[in-house]
Amino acid sequence: MESINPESNQEPPSLPKSLHAVLKDLHHRPYPHVPNPPSCKKRASVALVLRVRPTYAHWPDSPSVPAEQDPAVSTEQRLDTFFSRPWVQHGTPEVLFIKRASRVGDRWTGHVALPGGKRDPEDEDDRAAAIREASEEVGLDLTTNDYIYIGNLPERVVTTSWGSVPLMVLCPFVFLSTRSDSPNLKLQPTEVASSHWVSLEALLSPSLRTVEYVDMSQRFANRGGLIARLICRSLMGWMEFAAIRLQPNETLKCNTTTKPDTIANQSSPSIFQRWKTWFSTDRAASVDSTRPLLLWGLTLGILADFLDMLPPHTAVRLWKYPTFTSPDLRFLVSILTYRLRKRNMLRVRPGARTVVSNTAVDSKTAALPVLPETNTKHDHNDVGIGGLGVGRYYGPSDKASDGSTYAVGIMLRGYYDKLRVAVYVFLAWRIALGSMAAVYAWKFLRDHRIRR
Numbered sequence: 520m521e522s523i524n525p526e527s528n529q530e531p532p533s534l535p536k537s538l539h540a541v542l543k544d545l546h547h548r549p550y551p552h553v554p555n556p557p558s559c560k561k562r563a564s565v566a567l568v569l570r571v572r573p574t575y576a577h578w579p580d581s582p583s584v585p586a587e588q589d590p591a592v593s594t595e596q597r598l599d600t601f602f603s604r605p606w607v608q609h610g611t612p613e614v615l616f617i618k619r620a621s622r623v624g625d626r627w628t629g630h631v632a633l634p635g636g637k638r639d640p641e642d643e644d645d646r647a648a649a650i651r652e653a654s655e656e657v658g659l660d661l662t663t664n665d666y667i668y669i670g671n672l673p674e675r676v677v678t679t680s681w682g683s684v685p686l687m688v689l690c691p692f693v694f695l696s697t698r699s700d701s702p703n704l705k706l707q708p709t710e711v712a713s714s715h716w717v718s719l720e721a722l723l724s725p726s727l728r729t730v731e732y733v734d735m736s737q738r739f740a741n742r743g744g745l746i747a748r749l750i751c752r753s754l755m756g757w758m759e760f761a762a763i764r765l766q767p768n769e770t771l772k773c774n775t776t777t778k779p780d781t782i783a784n785q786s787s788p789s790i791f792q793r794w795k796t797w798f799s800t801d802r803a804a805s806v807d808s809t810r811p812l813l814l815w816g817l818t819l820g821i822l823a824d825f826l827d828m829l830p831p832h833t834a835v836r837l838w839k840y841p842t843f844t845s846p847d848l849r850f851l852v853s854i855l856t857y858r859l860r861k862r863n864m865l866r867v868r869p870g871a872r873t874v875v876s877n878t879a880v881d882s883k884t885a886a887l888p889v890l891p892e893t894n895t896k897h898d899h900n901d902v903g904i905g906g907l908g909v910g911r912y913y914g915p916s917d918k919a920s921d922g923s924t925y926a927v928g929i930m931l932r933g934y935y936d937k938l939r940v941a942v943y944v945f946l947a948w949r950i951a952l953g954s955m956a957a958v959y960a961w962k963f964l965r966d967h968r969i970r971r
Contacts, residue, residue: 532830534719535571538612539602541828542569545670545693546594553674553688561687564649565635565818566661567672567825570696570716571610572768579606582700597667601697613716613768614822617657618812620712620773629712631765632818634659636710637687645690646671653694657714658705661694665702669693672824677817691821706773715767715812722814722826727764728837731815732757732844754949755942756844761837762815763822836864840934847948851941859933 532540555562573579601607621629634656638648646668653659661668672691678684696702704714721727734757814822827834840860843849 533608534612534829535602535608535610537829538569538719539598541825542598542669542693542695543595544828545672546598549670550673553676553690555688556676556685559676559685559687562638562645562648562690563636563677563687564638564645564652564690564692565633565821566649566653566659567633567691567693567821568615568653568659568661568666568696569612569694570615570698570702571607571612572701572716572718573606573610573699577606577609579604579699582698594667594669597697598695601667601695606699611768612719614719614722615657616715616717616765616767616812616814616818617706618712618715620708620710630816630818631715631812631814633691633821635691646692649690649692656707656710659702665696665698667695667697669695672821675817675820689817689821691824693825701769704771706771708773711773713770713772715765715771716769717765717767719826719829721766722763722822723829723831723833725833725837727766728839729762729764729813730759730839731762731813733760754845754946755848759839759842759844760815761819761839761841762813763819765812765814767812841938845945848941848945851945852938855941855944856934856937859937863934 615634616631617634619630619632634653635649636652636656638645639651642648642651650661653661659666670693672693674688674690677686677689701716706712706714734752823834823838840856842852
C-alpha cells in the first residue's frame with residue numbers, strides 16, 4: 520500500500536502570495552552596488568514597476584487611495600497590509616513594459632524595455648535616475664504614496680557586443696503600485712512608442728517562450744564592409760537567442776503618429792533599396808510594426824533574475840542556449856556542447872535566487888553580472904566568442920557574498936569555448952567543401968575543353 524504524503528495534496532501558493540514573499544526577500548537582501556570600471560563613467564537605471572489588477576469577482580468597491588504615509592511604518596508592514604486585501608490576494612500581478620520609439624543611432628531602437636535611461640549629473644543616486652526616467656518617459660511619479668520602493672536587482676556592466684569596451688553600469692530597481700485602478704500614463708513620443716502591462720503568469724508560461732533572431736553580420740559592418748557581411752550571413756545564418764512573446768493585458772500607444780497624407784505620399788522602396796536594407800539591418804528591425812512583441816536581450820536578462828525567484832522556478836530550464844540557424848553549424852554546436860550543457864544544467868539549483876543573465880545580450884551589446892573581484896588575473900573582457908553571449912562573470916566563484924547562486928557562471932561555464940571550436944570546425948568544413956567543389960568544377964571544365 521502506497522504511503523500518502525500530506526504535503527502532496529496541498530495546493531501551490533497563489534501568484535500574489537509568492538510575489539509577496541519575493542518582494543519581502545528583495546527588500547531585506549539588496550544586491551551589492553557595482554562601481555564603474557576604470558574606463559567607463561556612464562551609469563543607467565531602469566524601473567521594474569509592478570501592479571496587481573483586480574479580477575471581476577473580487578473587484579474593490581472603490582479605487583485604493585493610500586492615506587498619508589506614516590514614516591514609522593516600515594516597507595514590510597506596507598507590503599503585509601497591501602497583500603492582505605482580498606482583491607490583491609485574488610488579483611493578477613503585472614509588469615509595465617515600454618516599446619522604445621524608432622530612432623536613428625539608438626542601440627535599442629524599437630526594443631521592448633523597462634522605463635529608464637542614463638543617469639544625469641543632477642541625479643542623487645541610481646535610484647533617483649530610475650525615478651526621473653519613469654516620470655519623463657511614461658509620466659509615473661514613483662515617489663508618491665501610491666508606490667512602494669522594494670529594492671534592486673543585480674547590477675550589470677553593459678559592454679559592446681565584442682566585450683572590449685564597457686558602455687555603462689545598468690541598475691534595475693523594483694517598485695510596486697498599491698492602487699487598484701490603472702495609472703494614467705503620459706508617453707514621451709520621442710522615447711516611447713507604446714506601453715504594455717503584461718501579467719507575471721504569462722511571463723512564466725512555457726507556451727510563450729520563443730526565440731529572437733540576431734544578424735551576426737552586423738558585427739562586421741566596420742570591419743569588412745558589405746562583402747564580409749554577405750559572406751558571414753550566407754555561412755552562419757542568423758543567431759537565435761531566447762525570448763518571450765508578450766501578450767499584454769493593457770496597451771497604450773503614443774498619440775503622436777504620422778499624418779495620413781505623409782503616408783500616402785511615400786513611394787514604395789525599389790528592389791535595390793530593399794536589397795540594401797536586408798543587408799544593412801537585422802531581421803528584428805526590418806519588419807513592420809505588426810510583428811509580435813518580443814522580450815529578449817538585456818531586458819529579458821533583468822526579468823529572468825526576477826522570474827526565477829517565483830514558482831515554479833523554471834526560468835533556467837526554460838532558457839535556451841544561443842545557437843545558429845545554419846543547419847550544419849547548429850548540428851556541430853549541439854554535438855560539441857551536449858555533455859557540457861547537461862552537466863551545467865544539473866549544477867544549477869532551482870529556486871536558489873539564481874541570476875539567469877545569460878540572456879542579457881543582443882546584436883550590439885552584452886551585459887556582465889559583476890561579483891566582487893578577488894582574482895586579479897581574471898580577464899574582465901572575456902565574453903566568449905566575439906561577444907556572442909555574456910561569457911564570464913567577475914570573480915572566481917559562482918556565488919555572491921550572500922550565498923545566492925549566479926546561474927550565468929554555471930550555465931555558460933565552458934560553453935563558448937566549445938562554441939568557438941564548433942565555429943572553427945564549421946569554417947574548415949565549409950572551406951574544404953568549397954575547395955572540393957572548385958576543384959571538381961575546374962576538372963569538369965578542363966575535360967569539357969579537351970573533348971571539344
